[in-house]
Amino acid sequence: MKLEELEMHPAPVSDSIFLGTMKKDTKSGYMWSNKIDFTEQFYECLAQLCKKELDKTNDNTITLVEQFESGLTIEIKAYVNEG
Numbered sequence: 001m002k003l004e005e006l007e008m009h010p011a012p013v014s015d016s017i018f019l020g021t022m023k024k025d026t027k028s029g030y031m032w033s034n035k036i037d038f039t040e041q042f043y044e045c046l047a048q049l050c051k052k053e054l055d056k057t058n059d060n061t062i063t064l065v066e067q068f069e070s071g072l073t074i075e076i077k078a079y080v081n082e083g
Contacts, residue, residue: 008038017042050078 008019019038025031053062061079068074 006034008042015039046076050076054078054080
């Protein structure tokens with residue numbers, strides 16, 4: 001399996017995120033091949049990104065916004081829980 005062949009996709013029936021390759025299947029269209037559950041690593045990476053951005057500010061809260069060509073906007077709010 002080559003790194004450039006891997007794709008990240010949300011699981012169709014759960015909150016999991018998979019990294020792997022898909023191959024053509026005559027019955028269902030496509031199916032996973034070499035599937036890796038990437039959920040924990042994805043959220044850990046996202047948390048580290050938020051922490052890095054929080055460290056750049058003097059505030060305990062940040063909002064990261066990403067706008068895509070499709071018109072979709074994703075807004076992630078992160079904060080330091082001091083409680």
